[in-house]
Amino acid sequence: xxxxxxxxxxxxxxxxxDIAKLAGVSVSTVSRVLNNSTEVSKTTKKKILxxxxxxxxxxxxxxxxxxxKTSKTIGLLIPNLLNPYYVELxxxxxxxxxxxxxxxxxxxxxxxxxKEKYYINEMLRRRTNGLVMLSTNIKDHDLIKKVxxxxxxxxxxxxxxxxxKISVTNEKGTxxxxxxxxxxxHKDIAFIGYRFSLSGLQQRFTGYQRAMEEHSxxxxxxxxxxxxxxGNSGYTMTQRLLELPNPPTAIHCMNEHLAVGTYLAxxxxxxxxxxxxxxxxxxxxxxxxILKPRLTTxxxxxxxxxxxxxxxxxRNILEGSKQVxxxxxxxxxxxxxxxxxxxxxx
Amino acid sequence: xxxxxxxxxxxxxxxxxDIAKLAGVSVSTVSRVLNNSTEVSKTTKKKILxxxxxxxxxxxxxxxxxxxKTSKTIGLLIPNLLNPYYVELxxxxxxxxxxxxxxxxxxxxxxxxxKEKYYINEMLRRRTNGLVMLSTNIKDHDLIKKVxxxxxxxxxxxxxxxxxKISVTNEKGTxxxxxxxxxxxHKDIAFIGYRFSLSGLQQRFTGYQRAMEEHSxxxxxxxxxxxxxxGNSGYTMTQRLLELPNPPTAIHCMNEHLAVGTYLAxxxxxxxxxxxxxxxxxxxxxxxxILKPRLTTxxxxxxxxxxxxxxxxxRNILEGSKQVxxxxxxxxxxxxxxxxxxxxxx
DNA sequence: TTGTAGGCGTTATCAT
DNA sequence: ATGATAACGCCTACAA
Numbered sequence: 068x069x070x071x072x073x074x075x076x077x078x079x080x081x082x083x084x085d086i087a088k089l090a091g092v093s094v095s096t097v098s099r100v101l102n103n104s105t106e107v108s109k110t111t112k113k114k115i116l117x118x119x120x121x122x123x124x125x126x127x128x129x130x131x132x133x134x135x136k137t138s139k140t141i142g143l144l145i146p147n148l149l150n151p152y153y154v155e156l157x158x159x160x161x162x163x164x165x166x167x168x169x170x171x172x173x174x175x176x177x178x179x180x181x182k183e184k185y186y187i188n189e190m191l192r193r194r195t196n197g198l199v200m201l202s203t204n205i206k207d208h209d210l211i212k213k214v215x216x217x218x219x220x221x222x223x224x225x226x227x228x229x230x231x232k233i234s235v236t237n238e239k240g241t242x243x244x245x246x247x248x249x250x251x252x253h254k255d256i257a258f259i260g261y262r263f264s265l266s267g268l269q270q271r272f273t274g275y276q277r278a279m280e281e282h283s284x285x286x287x288x289x290x291x292x293x294x295x296x297x298g299n300s301g302y303t304m305t306q307r308l309l310e311l312p313n314p315p316t317a318i319h320c321m322n323e324h325l326a327v328g329t330y331l332a333x334x335x336x337x338x339x340x341x342x343x344x345x346x347x348x349x350x351x352x353x354x355x356x357i358l359k360p361r362l363t364t365x366x367x368x369x370x371x372x373x374x375x376x377x378x379x380x381x382r383n384i385l386e387g388s389k390q391v392x393x394x395x396x397x398x399x400x401x402x403x404x405x406x407x408x409x410x411x412x413x
Numbered sequence: 414x415x416x417x418x419x420x421x422x423x424x425x426x427x428x429x430x431d432i433a434k435l436a437g438v439s440v441s442t443v444s445r446v447l448n449n450s451t452e453v454s455k456t457t458k459k460k461i462l463x464x465x466x467x468x469x470x471x472x473x474x475x476x477x478x479x480x481x482k483t484s485k486t487i488g489l490l491i492p493n494l495l496n497p498y499y500v501e502l503x504x505x506x507x508x509x510x511x512x513x514x515x516x517x518x519x520x521x522x523x524x525x526x527x528k529e530k531y532y533i534n535e536m537l538r539r540r541t542n543g544l545v546m547l548s549t550n551i552k553d554h555d556l557i558k559k560v561x562x563x564x565x566x567x568x569x570x571x572x573x574x575x576x577x578k579i580s581v582t583n584e585k586g587t588x589x590x591x592x593x594x595x596x597x598x599h600k601d602i603a604f605i606g607y608r609f610s611l612s613g614l615q616q617r618f619t620g621y622q623r624a625m626e627e628h629s630x631x632x633x634x635x636x637x638x639x640x641x642x643x644g645n646s647g648y649t650m651t652q653r654l655l656e657l658p659n660p661p662t663a664i665h666c667m668n669e670h671l672a673v674g675t676y677l678a679x680x681x682x683x684x685x686x687x688x689x690x691x692x693x694x695x696x697x698x699x700x701x702x703i704l705k706p707r708l709t710t711x712x713x714x715x716x717x718x719x720x721x722x723x724x725x726x727x728r729n730i731l732e733g734s735k736q737v738x739x740x741x742x743x744x745x746x747x748x749x750x751x752x753x754x755x756x757x758x759x
Numbered sequence: 760t761t762g763t764a765g766g767c768g769t770t771a772t773c774a775t
Numbered sequence: 776a777t778g779a780t781a782a783c784g785c786c787t788a789c790a791a
Contacts, residue, residue: 080540080563082768093778098770108776123559128538129484130768132475133783143519148500149700158494161521165528170535173489173519175507182511189516192474193486194426213469217426298703327673328703334680335705354495357644357674359681428784439762444786454760476784479767763790768783775778 081122089122090115101126132194139169141197141380142190142218146178150296150324151354152369156201156223159373167381169196176203187214197380200225204265219383221376224267231383231393233376237267237349240365240399241274244319244347247363247401249282252410253317253345257290259304259329260321271321271349290315294325301328309336316410317345323355323364330358341408351402360405367399427468435468436461447472478540485515487543487726488536488564492524496642496670497700498715502547502569505719513727515542522549533560543726546571550611565729567722570613577729577739579722583613583695586711586745587620590665590693593709593747595628598756599663599691603636605650605675606667617667617695636661640671647674655682662756663691669701669710676704687754697748706751713745 083101087094092111099107100115107115118124132138141164145153164171172195174186183203187210190198197219204225205211211227214220221231248256258275262268272291279286289311294300301320305328308314320326326348333340340346340360348355351366375395383389429447433440438457445453446461453461464470478484487510491499510517518541520532529551536544543565550571551557557573560566567577594602604621608614618637625632635657640646647666651674654660666672672694679686686692686706694701697712721741729735 080768084768094769095771095779096777099777102770104770106776111776123562125534125537125563127479127540127768129475129478129540130783131770133473133479133768133785134770136783138475148494148503149497151495154494154500157519158521161519165531170539171519173503173507173517175504185511188471191471193516194473194475216469217471298700302703331703331705354644357648357677359677426784429786430784440785441763441787442761445761448786450787452760457760473784476767477786479769479784480786482767761791763788765787765789767785770782772781773779775776 080127081124083124083126086115086118086122086124089118136194137196137384138194140172140193140195141169141199141377142172142174142186142195143199143201144174144176144183144186144203145201146176146203148175150322151352152322152324152350153201155352155369156373159370160199160377163374163377164381167377169381178203184210190214191217196384197221199223199376199380200227200230202262202265202267219380219388221380221383223372223376224265226266229392231379231388233372233379233395233397234267235367235372235397236399237270238274238277240349240367240401241271241319242278243274243399243401244349244363244365245275245278247403248317248319248345248347248407249278249284251317251345251407254284255287255290255313255315255317256284257292257308257315257318258321259292259294259301259308259318259325261294261296261300261325263293268321275319296322296324298324298328298331301325302332303328305329305332309333309338315344317347317407320346320348323348323350323352323358323362326355326358326362341406345407347407349399358406363404363406364402365399366402368397372397426473427470429470429472432461432464432468432470435464482540483542483730484540486518486539486541487515487545487723488518488520488532488541489545489547490520490522490529490532490549491547492522492549494521496668497698498668498670498696499547501698501715502719505716506545506723509720509723510727513723515727524549530556536560537563542730543567545569545722545726546573546576548608548611548613565726565734567726567729569718569722570611572612575738577725577734579718579725579741579743580613581713581718581743582745583616584620584623586695586713586747587617587665588624589620589745589747590695590709590711591621591624593749594663594665594691594693594753595624595630597663597691597753600630601633601636601659601661601663602630603638603654603661603664604667605638605640605647605654605664605671607640607642607646607671609639614667621665642668642670644670644674644677647671648678649674651675651678655679655684661690663693663753666692666694669694669696669698669704669708672701672704672708687752691753693753695745704752709750709752710748711745712748714743718743 083094083097087097099105100112176182200222202224223233292304294304338344347363349365351364429440429443433443445451446458522528546568548570569579638650640650684690693709695711697710
């Protein structure tokens with residue numbers, strides 16, 4: 068009765084050789100029914116299948132990967148999970164990827180370079196077949212080149228040299244929303260956001276700038292705030308705006324995660340949307356349905372984008388990637404709802 | 414210049430044998446410096462290290478796992494990602510797991526049995542070393558037994574035969590909050606939630622029942638609503654409560670994800686928290702900071718729980734699991750903030 | 760300190 | 776239709 072409190076050694080799995088011996092055939096035959104490559108006689112096939120079930124035999128993807136040189140595995144590099152945008156993206160990626168028999172390594176980087184490197188190295192070791200990077204900017208191009216030698220890469224939103232990219236018309240989307248506000252008579256339009264350094268997000272700010280410029284509306288520096296990508300930060304930034312001597316008549320949120328905070332702050336100040344202040348954003352998340360009045364926003368097709376990213380990646384894995392950088396840009400659509408109001412005619 | 418638009422065949426990696434040949438030593442020597450097991454002479458070690466760097470050699474975890482019988486991989490089985498509670502849990506698990514050199518397979522099941530089976534089988538094939546199940550109830554005990562034969566398992570919140578479990582005092586936590594409401598003079602206390610069938614969540618309802626019973630307050634069936642685990646559902650359920658001929662004076666939300674919807678619905682009805690209606694919940698999420706007035710809640714130590722789950726799992730993987738079912742129960746703590754009000758003295 | 764040889768669980772290429 | 780046998784990339788005694 069030694070070792071009664073440890074079952075580590077019981078981890079002995081049945082192998083293809085066991086099944087072969089049991090069936091009185093060679094491993095190759097078993098392998099054949101496993102991958103139904105060549106034809107195997109009905110009777111032996113049936114016998115083998117029965118044994119496989121009986122002994123709960125599960126082929127080792129490790130061993131198989133060693134010879135086929137594929138792990139059917141994809142790494143998902145992502146700064147964090149707290150933005151619902153990420154969640155929608157991940158869920159759509161997961162759905163597609165699993166439908167193709169691939170598995171996902173979850174790599175949360177906290178946007179820390181150190182953690183990014185750790186995980187990339189980990190993927191290299193595990194012979195991951197593909198890498199999808201969400202909102203992560205890798206500046207180290209040598210690293211990218213090294214990674215590209217051993218797996219396919221696709222980036223969502225971040226622009227990286229030689230890396231296929233899925234993105235959305237960030238600039239135009241924001242431009243359209245701001246334009247809408249301006250048409251409604253707004254001039255005091257604030258812009259709150261974060262990580263202006265990330266190419267996709269930067270473009271959103273550019274859209275704001277362009278719309279303002281084209282209408283010769285000077286941008287007041289106190290109306291542009293860069294915080295963090297959390298609802299809390301949206302809340303704080305909005306507070307700062309509302310405390311201003313002359314607060315804006317409209318606030319545009321770089322994304323809807325911030326907008327939740329904006330709504331709550333405005334509520335707390337006893338102001339009404341859109342009567343007292345207009346609010347717009349970017350994303351069109353399912354979870355934003357909760358906001359009342361319903362948010363006017365630049366809608367991006369998040370789930371389609373996630374699926375496109377996964378699709379492109381897997382196709383590249385299976386068929387080999389093109390030498391030229393692929394880029395798929397989705398269009399935003401301005402969705403007018405009830406969170407904005409004309410200034411001139413109340 | 415053939416094959417210019419495919420680089421599939423360039424996937425040839427350098428192996429330990431390459432390095433050995435280059436260094437003029439045997440593979441075992443290279444292996445030794447890789448795992449620095451036995452001592453290797455300074456000079457050859459240095460030479461090998463140099464070559465490894467020069468050729469970007471990365472050992473294959475697949476091949477290594479084949480012989481060491483460990484993939485250093487853990488599966489994360491989870492219904493979805495839209496509850497911020499999951500997000501906090503996952504982030505803490507990821508942190509611990511990665512600090513131990515393990516990687517995480519993300520398995521989103523949508524609470525569908527079919528998807529659960531798919532992923533469990535996938536883990537079996539990949540020789541995953543451990544499985545952490547978040548809020549998922551597997552009834553098929555034969556399946557569990559089969560899985561336990563090849564990996565360690567830990568469950569968070571769900572009670573499964575023979576599976577180690579991390580949980581929290583769900584019943585007491587809810588009981589305490591409801592008690593607090595009753596002490597404040599409330600009798601018309603509503604309870605909104607979802608998935609009452611999941612053991613942990615069921616316990617929360619039991620806590621509500623017990624508190625009411627002990628104070629001889631009959632539970633009005635229209636005050637108990639089972640919906641879904643989304644903010645939207647919280648919003649809808651709250652609406653239903655507010656439309657009642659005699660709406661409750663307090664609403665307890667099974668978790669804080671629902672509470673966001675509750676807050677918004679109440680706001681929309683022009684009611685004030687806590688003046689017109691009291692609101693309580695369960696969780697104490699960081700993201701709930703956003704709710705104003707700040708939410709009175711039964712706090713659970715989510716991140717500690719995630720870490721405990723990962724810790725227990727990895728310890729079991731490394732040292733072998735105990736034969737007896739382990740169970741770690743964390744305590745809730747009632748946190749009084751500003752979302753409740755005494756009925757008697759306004 | 761270092762090398763040799765066998766094995767990990769599969770697939771793949773030949774034969775038969 | 777089936778069987779040997781050689782990889783795949785690495786680790787680990789056992790020898791030297």
